[in-house]
Amino acid sequence: MKPLPDHLRTILQQYGVEERDVFAWMECDRDPDGTFRNRWLVLDAQYLYVLTDPRPVADKTFQGYVFPRSPKKEATVPPADVQVERTPVENIDSVFVVHLVASGLIAAKCPEEKVLAAFTNAQMREAAQFVRTFEKWKKGERPESRQDDERESIRACPTCGMPYPEKDRAVCPKCMKKHALFVRLLSFAWKYKRSLIWIIVFMLLNAGTGLVIPYLMGTVFFDQALGGTGRFAGQIGLVIALILLFRVLSLLFGIAYSNLNARMAANIAFELKANVFSAMQRLSLSFFQQRHTGQLMTRVNNDATDLQYFFVDGIPYFIVNAINIIGIITILAVLDWKLTLLCLAPLPLVLWVVRRVFPKLWRLSWRRHRRMSRLNAMINDTVRGARVVKAFGKESQEIGRFQRANESFSQVEQSFNKLGATVFPALNALTQAGGLIIWALGGYRVMHGHLSFGDLMSFIQYILMLYGPLQFMNNIVNWWSYCMSAAQRIFEIQDAVPTVVEKPGALHLEKMRGDIEVSDITFGYEPNKPALKHVSMRAEPGQMIGIVGHSGAGKSTLVNLISRLYDVDEGEIRIDGIPIKDIAMSSLRKHIGIVSQEVYIFMGTIAENIAYANPDCSMEDIIRAAKIAKAHDFIEKLPDGYDTMVGSGGYALSGGEKQRISIARAILHDPAILILDEATASLDTETELQIQEALETLVRGRTTIAIAHRLSTLRNADRLIVMDRGQVVEAGTHEELMMTGGMYAKLVKQHYEALKMKGVG
């Protein structure tokens, strides 16, 4: 438990309560009247105290906000101002959380319901913990909250208070220094150091040979060859040959680095994507369920591509451009330092314009991007929903919707283009102003013999060469933060810790008998919403257990826990007498098979899909499995048989066909424990009957846990468990449950009435 704040300690002491007597306390931060107000709930053995600071909080900082400067000190609460109300625990039947939209109330039943306090969402976990502690105390158990506090404390960075983006990854992106990210990225590039060095060498040679050309075209050509002075006097042919030579060399070096770069880019992109993808595969199911598929695909693709730019366009160009800038300015200064200073005069103005206008341009481009995405989403929506659009005859409405989205995109596109069309020529003009200064002052100096005509020509060309690298450097800040954000997102996945972790030295089971024992488990996907409450069940080897109940009763959650896709919050699951947390993941996956309603067919042939769990099996095994699963006949009818490509872009299988393939997959997997999660729910009655036969063959000799909506599919179950709102409400054989006349009997009655209705229809 967190230590009590000083003012609470002082107030509680007035009531004879010492900190050691307190079982639980929590701060509630909002008032039902719509303001923020602090209220504390404190529980000891006798009383539940509600302490209220009557003053509203006018300045509120929520979890995760990092102050620009040092955080303000919390205003002290004068104990005399705090109002205290206490209720004897014996008068309270229960304490519970009322879920509001983005906040909550904590209320007590004593025996009429009473609001104790209101809190914002950040306190939800704490409120759930408080309620649990109260329940335990009420039941006569000694509350123990330390473990949860520890779990809570690792959810935010201790240095800056920012919540970790991933709750199980104790790395704060804010405190993770940018240079640390950069070093980590560089270590990735280390593998390609040879390519990188060659690329930089060729880039430098390309830049170096390019830098010679303006000098040859200006000073050497005009002053020496044409002017008849110096080493190249009158040798126009030689000078042109030299210009050609350097141009060719520059071109060859350019081709060399581009080729190397192209190869390295592909390799880096490949490796980054492979890295992110494999990092994702090792994470638990909850990671995928917390995120949109689109977001994950973006990470694999876009972020990896952004990082590819870092290596390919970033590092080499930065080095080369920096050297170019230094090189050109040095040459210019050597040629005429006064003129150099003058022609760089418009540069601050150019940079100022860029700084002022580019953010606006960037905003417009962002707006354009958003409207474009909306337009695309709309097109996608209409195309996918074409059947519905046609069925309701809403084509003209869709055209109208499209026109509106198109118009709003077109408006922003125009603004963006207009601004671009104004800014870029203006920038060009400003840039050329530097050239004009050179023409004017340089011309003046040429006329007075202070500068040669050739030098002037070289000067102008060097100045033109300078603006590209300068523009690159100007954008480097944006580019840098862009790459670092992508790097941070990718490292986040690489560093994420799976929520379900295998214990070191976990047991590898060669064989499993299939004895499942679930004792008093409680589990919730969210902190205070238990999906399962105190559930116990037993399945002996070879038994078939049927789980029935309304949707949302917790049936699938129970089987997810048995197969350890999630870890239980309380209680224990044992298989063959061993807690599943002590069994190696590979053993669990090997011996537990799942056939569910959601069948996923991967891209590949039917044979590959059947052999998914056991790719080394023989063709005969595949056919045998397909035969048992009643899939063989329909596969044989296909022109490409078992070689038919299925999955995205392949042959479209019907729901029943997909299900039969998944059963064949499970047959080949040959698990000791089989979980059937609404395996036939999405099929029509006739297909279901066919699949039912296949399933009956499959369950023989295995411990089976079957969830089914249609109770007739559970007619062979040895025992039935009836679940409701996360609890087991009845258990027994079909006959026993029918005798008791409880929920199961009601469900059966409803089921047969529904069937009768179908018969009439």
Place this chain on the structure above:
Amino acid sequence: MTSDIRFLHRENAVFASSPGGMLSLRVDDETYPVVYLHCSFPHSEPERYISVRLPDDKEVGMIRSLSDFGGQTAELLREHIRIRYFAPAILSIKSIREEFGYSFWEAETTAGTCRFTVRSGGGNVKTVTDKKLLITDVSGNRFVIEDIGKLSDREYRLVEMCM
């Protein structure tokens, strides 16, 4: 089209505040010590089509419009809607700083100065009506900008980059 919606109005329903601060309801001859209000259109029509539900989520009935009730009852219902849909309305934005996939907001709201953190992307800053913007912070707390058209240019520029 026949409907099986049971509408509650001043003739058949009496709402009252319980001593414990809960909302209670008597409809025809039944009494419900605790009911909760769920707006069907919390953003576009917060005062119309309000579902009155029991703690076990069963619907007792619907209120077609708060105006179907007298001033005091309507105010009581409004108060309970405010309790449920607590979201400080942003009056002005002091600053929004974007860093490492988060935006850090400092704003004056109807509930005082609020500083909160919003995770970038994932629809945490989104328009829910033509004018109204809903902002959800990292803990799931909600803030609203009732009319984005009333923001100053500077404020709009800041907000737009988070949308």
